[in-house]
Amino acid sequence: MTSGASFSFMGPVDLHLHSDHSDGTEAPAEVMRQARAYGLRTAALTDHDRTTGWDEAGQAAVALGMTFIPGMELSAKHEWRSVHVLGYLFDPADADLVAETARIRGDRVGRAERIVRNIARDYDVSWQDVLEQTTLDATVGRPHIADALVARGIVRDRTEAFDGILHPREGYYEPHYAPDPVTAVRLITRAGGVAIIAHPATAGRDRMMPVPFIERLIDEGLAGFEVDHRENTAAGKRALHDLAVRHDLIVTGSSDYHGAGKPNRPGENVTTEAMLARIIERGTGSAPRHP
Ligand code: AMP
Ligand code: FE
Ligand code: FE
Ligand code: ZN
Secondary structure, eight states: OOOOOOOOSSSEEEEOOEEEETTTTSSSHHHHHHHHHTTTTTTOOOOOOOOHHHHHHHHHHHHOOEEEEEEEEEEEEEEEEEEEEEEEEEOOOHHHHHHHHHHHHHHHHHHHHHHHHHHHTTTTTTTHHHTTTTOOTTOOOHHHHHHHHHHHHHSHHHHHHHTTTGGGGOOOOOOOOOOOOHHHHHHHHTOOOEESSSSTTTTGGGGOOHHHHHHHHHHOOEEEEEOHHHHHOOHHHHHHHHHHHTTTTTEOOOOBBOGGGGSOOOSOOOHHHHHHHHHHHOOSSSSSSOO
8 A cells, every 4th residue: 555545444335236327227426325315435437348437436435434446347358258358447538448348338339239130029128219229329238238128028027038028048139349358457457447247157158267277367467356346156155265365356345236227236245345445556547536
């Protein structure tokens, strides 16, 4: 830590929350109000592929007496797996990162339109319905398509949409552009940020990347893993924990709050203050905002 820093890091700490700048259902300030209401003292905003919510969330958090950690969840892809890389405390103006996130977001729009076109062959839903569920120029994803299906009365909630129509097995799915995880980790690290793989050990098709590949990411600057997350399997958490100890990595725990879009509640998993201190020490591209 830099000498002279007199604040102490405050728990409980939750480092993974989404607003309506991506696929959360609440504005950034409301996300911070919810975080405070659930007892958090430190929270990060980690919208998919964008940083536009930082200022609103940061101001709200500080006004609530909380510490705000600027973050993002960067979309990546390894073979068939969708890999999400959390970045903290990077420079939001870094040219390479700005260009890559713009490319991902741009491709997500055409991809969402293709998915909707596929679904519209069998169901009464249109691209206009999706736009009505999408605020600002939010990072568009399947959750917004799910919300359009809910508004049309075709499914009850996002969960039902993801278990059915939006699942790749149903045949409507289309992929979107995403960099490989090596590129994602490099982009965040070179922008002064701290790269942590989000929910690395989910069940099923998206199961963990092979350990030798993860070790390659560590060589590229990967700082750690989000171990305590409701979608990591118990066996996966043990494997990640062992790997983290072996390589002296950071481990985090977080909720992945999406407002009404998922059952996840702020603070359902938390990060220790010691691990937060390591993240703050390592991040050089932007600063935490303290009350
Ligand atoms: P996409 O990136 O467009 O393929 O959509 C993936 C996003 O959908 C992830 O960021 C999740 O937050 C969200 N998601 C995945 N599964 C579910 C689910 N069962 N219920 C609600 N949201 C989900
Ligand atoms: Fe999401
Ligand atoms: Fe994710
Ligand atoms: Zn997330």
